[in-house]
Structure formats: C-alpha cells, structure tokens
Amino acid sequence: MTAPLHFYFDFISPYGFFASQRIEALAARHGREVHWHAMLLGVSVLKVMGLKPLMDTPLKGDYTGRDVLRTARETGISLGRQPRDPVMNPLPSARAFAWVRKHHPEQAAAMAHAIYGAYWGEGRDLSTPESLVGLNLPGGLAGETLAQAAAGNEAATLLRADVDEALSAGVFGSPTVLVDGEMFWGFDKLDQLDRWLVRGGW
Amino acid sequence: MTAPLHFYFDFISPYGFFASQRIEALAARHGREVHWHAMLLGVSVLKVMGLKPLMDTPLKGDYTGRDVLRTARETGISLGRQPRDPVMNPLPSARAFAWVRKHHPEQAAAMAHAIYGAYWGEGRDLSTPESLVGLNLPGGLAGETLAQAAAGNEAATLLRADVDEALSAGVFGSPTVLVDGEMFWGFDKLDQLDRWLVRGGW
Numbered sequence: 419m420t421a422p423l424h425f426y427f428d429f430i431s432p433y434g435f436f437a438s439q440r441i442e443a444l445a446a447r448h449g450r451e452v453h454w455h456a457m458l459l460g461v462s463v464l465k466v467m468g469l470k471p472l473m474d475t476p477l478k479g480d481y482t483g484r485d486v487l488r489t490a491r492e493t494g495i496s497l498g499r500q501p502r503d504p505v506m507n508p509l510p511s512a513r514a515f516a517w518v519r520k521h522h523p524e525q526a527a528a529m530a531h532a533i534y535g536a537y538w539g540e541g542r543d544l545s546t547p548e549s550l551v552g553l554n555l556p557g558g559l560a561g562e563t564l565a566q567a568a569a570g571n572e573a574a575t576l577l578r579a580d581v582d583e584a585l586s587a588g589v590f591g592s593p594t595v596l597v598d599g600e601m602f603w604g605f606d607k608l609d610q611l612d613r614w615l616v617r618g619g620w
Numbered sequence: 621m622t623a624p625l626h627f628y629f630d631f632i633s634p635y636g637f638f639a640s641q642r643i644e645a646l647a648a649r650h651g652r653e654v655h656w657h658a659m660l661l662g663v664s665v666l667k668v669m670g671l672k673p674l675m676d677t678p679l680k681g682d683y684t685g686r687d688v689l690r691t692a693r694e695t696g697i698s699l700g701r702q703p704r705d706p707v708m709n710p711l712p713s714a715r716a717f718a719w720v721r722k723h724h725p726e727q728a729a730a731m732a733h734a735i736y737g738a739y740w741g742e743g744r745d746l747s748t749p750e751s752l753v754g755l756n757l758p759g760g761l762a763g764e765t766l767a768q769a770a771a772g773n774e775a776a777t778l779l780r781a782d783v784d785e786a787l788s789a790g791v792f793g794s795p796t797v798l799v800d801g802e803m804f805w806g807f808d809k810l811d812q813l814d815r816w817l818v819r820g821g822w
Contacts, residue, residue, distance in 0.1 A: 467677050
C-alpha cells in the first residue's frame with residue numbers, strides 16, 4: 419500500500435479551492451488516498467514568515483486577482499466570489515473541519531468540499547459558527563452540531579494542533595501536497611506532482 | 621505578425637535561468653519572437669512589495685532550495701551552484717545586458733544566455749564588471765568593452781529605465797512573460813502560458 423497524499427489547504431485560498439477539485443482524481447490515478455489537513459495562512463504567512471497578505475502585496479495582489487479569474491476560466495471551475503471580495507474569518511470553518519476530521523474522519527473530504535463549495539463556489543458568508551448551519555453537509559452530520567462544535571474549545575484546540583503540525587512539516591502555503599517526504603506548493607505545481615508520482619522521484 | 625513574448629528575468633533567479641532555457645522554443649512553437657528584459661528582484665520584491673529575499677523567508681526559503689534542485693533534475697538543466705550559495709551582486713551583469721540590448725539588440729538573447737550559463741550553469745562569480753571579461757560572448761562583443769560598459773553611467777541609466785518599465789508593466793517576479801496584455805509569473809507557469817497561446821485566451 420503506497421502512502422497517502424497529504425493535502426493542506428486554507429478555506430480562504432482560491433488556489434486551495436481549485437486544487438480541492440483536482441486532488442482526488444490525481445491521487446486516484448496513482449493508487450493513492452488523500453488525507454485532508456486545514457492550515458491557516460494567517461499563521462504561516464503573517465506570523466511565521468513575516469510577510470503580508472497576498473492580496474495586500476503591491477503588484478502581486480493585482481497579478482493574483484487576474485490569475486485566479488483566468489485559472490477559473492481555464493479549469494471551468496466557477497467562482498461565486500471575486501478575488502478582491504472581503505476575506506472571511508477562516509476560523510469557524512477551519513475549526514469545524516478539524517472537529518469533523520477528528521470525530522468523523524470518513525467525512526473529512528466531503529466536509530472540505532461542502533465548505534469550499536459554499537464559500538468559493540457559491541460566495542456564501544461563513545464567518546460565524548452559525549453560518550455553518552446551512553451548509554450542504556455530508557450524511558450523518560447535523561448543521562446545529564457542527565455550529566456548536568465550531569464555537570467550542572475542543573475544535574479550537576484541534577485546529578491549533580493541526581496548524582502546528584503543518585508548520586512543523588514545513589507547510590507555508592495553500593495548497594500544499596506532501597507525499598513520500600516531498601513537498602509541492604501551489605495549484606500550478608500539481609502537474610509536476612503528477613509527473614513525480616509517475617516516476618517516483620528524480 | 622503576432623506580438624512578441626516579453627520575457628523578464630533577474631540573473632540571480634534560478635527559475636529565470638530554467639525559463640531562459642525554454643522560452644525560445646515555446647515562443648517558436650507559436651510563431652512568436654522573444655524580447656528579453658532584465659529586471660531586479662532587489663527593487664521589486666524588497667522595495668516595492670516590501671517583502672524579504674526569497675531564500676531568507678522562513679519555510680519558503682527551505683522549500684525553494686529543494687524545489688530548485690528537483691526542477692533541475694526533472695528538466696535535465698544542470699546547475700553549477702547551489703540555491704543556498706551566496707548571491708552575486710546582479711548589477712554588473714544586468715547593466716551589461718541592458719547596454720547590449722541597446723547597442724547590439726540582435727545579441728541580447730545570446731548575451732542573456734552567456735551570463736546565465738556562466739552564473740547558474742558553471743557557478744562562476746560575476747559580481748564585478750571585470751568578471752564579465754571572461755564570458756563566452758556572442759560574436760562581435762569584446763569582453764573588455766563589455767566590462768567597461770558595465771562600469772559606466774550609461775549602462776546604469778539604461779538598466780534603471782528597464783527596471784522602471786518592468787515595474788510599470790506590473791512585473792514583480794522572475795521569470796515573468798508578458799504577451800498580448802496577459803502576464804504569466806513563474807517557471808511553473810510556462811505550461812499555462814503554452815496552453816493560453818494555443819487557445820488565444822480563455
């Protein structure tokens with residue numbers, strides 16, 4: 419049995435959303451599973467790396483705004499919000515995801531898709547625990563339970579541990595894939611990851 | 621006649637070196653010419669964007685070091701220096717290039733290859749105007765003339781204008797390709813550029 423692909427993402431990241439639509443098919447082509455891990459760009463980029471938010475960076479912010487839109491067009495993945503729209507507080511979603519990953523691990527992928535689909539696909543606001551109630555949730559999960567979990571201490575602790583684990587592994591951006599000790603950062607990097615999995619390294 | 625690809629690069633950038641080995645074949649496949657433009661990451665990244673040098677950025681520096689080596693292995697482009705080796709002062713090379721681009725425009729591509737090949741391919745030190753004397757120069761260019769030009773005011777003025785022009789166009793990273801009003805940043809982005817040129821946009 420080959421090792422899984424570890425897929426790291428932040429829900430506020432449009433490139434993470436694009437990659438979330440591709441990663442399972444990519445993994446399946448190589449007989450791999452996907453393990454989903456929430457991370458927080460607000461911790462890695464702002465605190466650890468000492469940089470500023472991507473969209474607030476001169477020149478790069480403008481470029482990124484255009485690149486997100488053309489990448490959506492090329493991939494046929496439709497966006498319900500613009501790259502320059504106000505960014506949600508990612509904590510309720512990420513905490514809810516960390517809680518589901520712990521207590522319903524078989525639903526982690528579906529949960530990630532539900533959040534990404536609502537936020538980037540439909541442009542819904544998910545800035546509060548209550549806003550998660552209306553999500554199109556995978557079977558067995560109740561919206562009220564999820565909202566309650568997202569507001570609780572356990573989910574906050576779980577997410578903190580996940581974020582620490584991502585940083586310890588060297589993950590700084592979204593999306594990032596870790597497999598067999600090798601790291602691939604960025605949606606544009608999935609093609610190289612694909613070639614790497616074919617050859618088993620260079 | 622279709623418009624050329626405008627290829628922007630900094631000689632200190634390994635990804636610029638990788639792209640310099642690919643850009644002409646890519647352009648030729650689409651019946652395009654390449655116009656070569658030196659830029660300075662020290663101006664765009666440090667001064668305009670307010671970031672720190674890539675290799676000095678926590679997490680990202682380590683990732684980049686590994687990514688450069690595996691990209692070299694995958695592409696078969698051999699490197700004469702390590703990503704973590706001390707970075708040269710890019711001004712003499714970039715000024716010499718700007719001078720050649722002005723006075724011997726037909727030699728600009730060959731000049732870029734000569735500098736990139738010496739610095740990244742052979743690992744030679746090009747930190748001073750005198751170090752340019754030993755370059756394997758394109759026909760018609762004498763090493764002494766070049767070294768003298770690189771040390772002079774005209775080359776400095778020409779480079780400053782080129783760097784300003786790049787910034788005005790929104791260029792912030794190396795490599796960047798501008799074509800038909802669309803910008804593509806990064807070596808990993810050349811595949812998307814290739815697809816874009818096939819389709820003429822999305």
